[in-house]
Amino acid sequence: MRFTNTLLVALRALRRNKMRSVLTALGIIIGIGAVITIVSMGNGAKARVEAQVAALGQNIITVYPGSFSSGGMRGGFGSSATLTVEDAEAIAAEIEDIDGVSPEVRDRNQVLANGLNWNTSVNGESPDYPYIKNWPIVQGAMFSDQDVKSLAKVCVIGKTVVDQLFPNEDPIGQTLRIRNLPFRVVGVLDVKGFSLFGSDQDDVVIIPYTSHMRRVSRRANISSILVQGASPEKLDVVKQRIEDLLTQRRRGREPDFTVRTQEEIAQTATETSKTMTLLLGGIAVVSLIVGGIGVMNIMLVSVTERTREIGIRLAIGAHGRDVLTQFLIEAVLLSVLGGVLGILCGVGASEFASAYFGMPTLVSPGSIVAAVGFSTAIGVFFGFYPARKAAQLDPIEALRYE
Amino acid sequence: MTPVVKIEEIHKIYDSGEVPVHAVRGVSLEIVKGEFVALMGASGSGKSTLMNLLGCLDRPTRGRFYLDGIDISQLDKNELADLRNQKLGFVFQGFNLLARTTALENVELPMLYGRHRRMSGSQIRDRAMECLDAVGLGNRADHFPNQLSGGQQQRVAIARALVNHPQVLLADEPTGNLDSKTSVEVMGVFQKLNASGITIVMVTHELDIAHYCKRNLILRDGVVVRDEFVKDRSIAESELGKLRAAEAAAKLTAAPAA
Numbered sequence A: 001m002r003f004t005n006t007l008l009v010a011l012r013a014l015r016r017n018k019m020r021s022v023l024t025a026l027g028i029i030i031g032i033g034a035v036i037t038i039v040s041m042g043n044g045a046k047a048r049v050e051a052q053v054a055a056l057g058q059n060i061i062t063v064y065p066g067s068f069s070s071g072g073m074r075g076g077f078g079s080s081a082t083l084t085v086e087d088a089e090a091i092a093a094e095i096e097d098i099d100g101v102s103p104e105v106r107d108r109n110q111v112l113a114n115g116l117n118w119n120t121s122v123n124g125e126s127p128d129y130p131y132i133k134n135w136p137i138v139q140g141a142m143f144s145d146q147d148v149k150s151l152a153k154v155c156v157i158g159k160t161v162v163d164q165l166f167p168n169e170d171p172i173g174q175t176l177r178i179r180n181l182p183f184r185v186v187g188v189l190d191v192k193g194f195s196l197f198g199s200d201q202d203d204v205v206i207i208p209y210t211s212h213m214r215r216v217s218r219r220a221n222i223s224s225i226l227v228q229g230a231s232p233e234k235l236d237v238v239k240q241r242i243e244d245l246l247t248q249r250r251r252g253r254e255p256d257f258t259v260r261t262q263e264e265i266a267q268t269a270t271e272t273s274k275t276m277t278l279l280l281g282g283i284a285v286v287s288l289i290v291g292g293i294g295v296m297n298i299m300l301v302s303v304t305e306r307t308r309e310i311g312i313r314l315a316i317g318a319h320g321r322d323v324l325t326q327f328l329i330e331a332v333l334l335s336v337l338g339g340v341l342g343i344l345c346g347v348g349a350s351e352f353a354s355a356y357f358g359m360p361t362l363v364s365p366g367s368i369v370a371a372v373g374f375s376t377a378i379g380v381f382f383g384f385y386p387a388r389k390a391a392q393l394d395p396i397e398a399l400r401y402e
Numbered sequence B: 001m002t003p004v005v006k007i008e009e010i011h012k013i014y015d016s017g018e019v020p021v022h023a024v025r026g027v028s029l030e031i032v033k034g035e036f037v038a039l040m041g042a043s044g045s046g047k048s049t050l051m052n053l054l055g056c057l058d059r060p061t062r063g064r065f066y067l068d069g070i071d072i073s074q075l076d077k078n079e080l081a082d083l084r085n086q087k088l089g090f091v092f093q094g095f096n097l098l099a100r101t102t103a104l105e106n107v108e109l110p111m112l113y114g115r116h117r118r119m120s121g122s123q124i125r126d127r128a129m130e131c132l133d134a135v136g137l138g139n140r141a142d143h144f145p146n147q148l149s150g151g152q153q154q155r156v157a158i159a160r161a162l163v164n165h166p167q168v169l170l171a172d173e174p175t176g177n178l179d180s181k182t183s184v185e186v187m188g189v190f191q192k193l194n195a196s197g198i199t200i201v202m203v204t205h206e207l208d209i210a211h212y213c214k215r216n217l218i219l220r221d222g223v224v225v226r227d228e229f230v231k232d233r234s235i236a237e238s239e240l241g242k243l244r245a246a247e248a249a250a251k252l253t254a255a256p257a258a
């Protein structure tokens, strides 16, 4: 009952100083609003990255040449190209629980057709590639194992290459020239858009890796091996088996390869957006603390300004504790009020950002709960000192205060 | 009958400054229920200091003080606060109402503290209205202090002092900020309250105001130099009647000239 009375007293005191109350809460409103907005933008960005990662294909294990030890780079990531087609064949033949393997050879080349000329990625892959990358062929078909064996001069191309080289005609059956060798277009890949790292994934020509190695790039080694795991649960086991197999094939030489799962690659990608969210979140938290100090400042001014009021209260029988509670409640009410309004502002700003700027946002309930908790804590923390100062006033001195 | 207020050889020495100030130097006093005492004296004679002691706002340096038979030197800070809340009512010279707070809410204030915490919201409201009515301000309950005249503000302060049924009403220069007619009105309120059985101790340095009380104490340099009962004390009702008549007469004579 005494608490209810104090609550009433605090509410009346806040109502008496509406303008000041609102201005005090403003600091918290901005702080909490900023936190909510930034966190939801961060979450939105993360969700988008995750969607892009999912679009890369699922349950993929990639083997890169060069070792990448925990102590840092050793030999350089991808620098010593010692991954061979035999490695890929061994994986395909000996590892269980996999659905497909594609040795990859990557290169950039000038490609000609119709008297047009285009610089693009020319990649050698196996026929499993569209399946592994979850990237359907929308026109024609993927080249076959037979094409791989026979070093066939066939290719499938991405949408950008179609637009550049065959703007007004059906590309299937047409010929494009890579290093002056004619390649017949047998398929067109679905539009995939930009990658996580901002490159145009549709700007690509895919040919059998054998043709690439023998006819185009004349390389003995491959750039990487894509492996499709059969199920997500077995991915780590498969990864281990691949590592064991390749190590065994190296016969005691330094391991010169790195095996990464999709998840690990995705982690690297999400890291960037996480760092960004963390950074901006940090700034928002600083503004929240500034808001809290604002509350403390106003409460301190308020205690001085209301010395007489405190004197009256003490004279007519308020205990020090009553005054303490009153000022604490005032501070907490201000902060919580600010917090609630801040949440509304933050959610509003997030909605606005996604509606008008196409920014992906995702308001998480967790951030709202945290915001409420945090603003209450700010109220208690920054309200306590002024409240205690008020409670310790001497009634006579306070009454005499001008 | 035990006196409501009993002080024995009370001293107050302020030693916060460079030289200690001996503001009250051995005052002994008994006030019984129903008394109406004026504490008089020149400025600096220790009136406010003595009032603060009587009001349990301050503790004596030496001497004993029994309020309603309770030795206050035995009480801690919170018990003193409860005592002020339950047994005493304060009226200050500067009214000391909470600004931007309605008359009614100001009067409710003492009931929000102390033992009255068991009252419900409507009980608190009713009691506050009752006291506002008693001082003749029932129709101003929703007004803010800045919408009230000085006399009305002081009456709100008196209503606030009354809500918890105090044993003693203490007033330090309650008419100090008021004009003479309003002062008489406030004294009228005090006389009415006193007639209903409330003990009142007030400070004043105006002789005519002191004449409305039943007993006059004169303080000089921290000692009581005179303590006497008032003979033929002024009655606020009749004085106000005279004042009104005089005003009316002034208007009557002034009217044709204007």
Ligand SMILES: Nc1ncnc2c1ncn2[C@@H]1O[C@H](COP(=O)(O)OP(=O)(O)O)[C@@H](O)[C@H]1O
Pocket (backbone or CB within 6 Å): B014, B015, B016, B017, B021, B022, B023, B041, B042, B043, B044, B045, B046, B047, B048, B049, B050
């Ligand atoms: N808090 C204080 N500290 C030091 N001296 C004080 C204090 N309060 C009052 N005094 C001194 O005590 C004496 C009595 O003051 P006071 O009781 O206010 O007199 P009055 O109310 O009769 O004018 C004065 O000399 C005054 O200066």
Ligand SMILES: [Mg+2]
Pocket (backbone or CB within 6 Å): B047, B048, B049
């Ligand atoms: Mg004084």
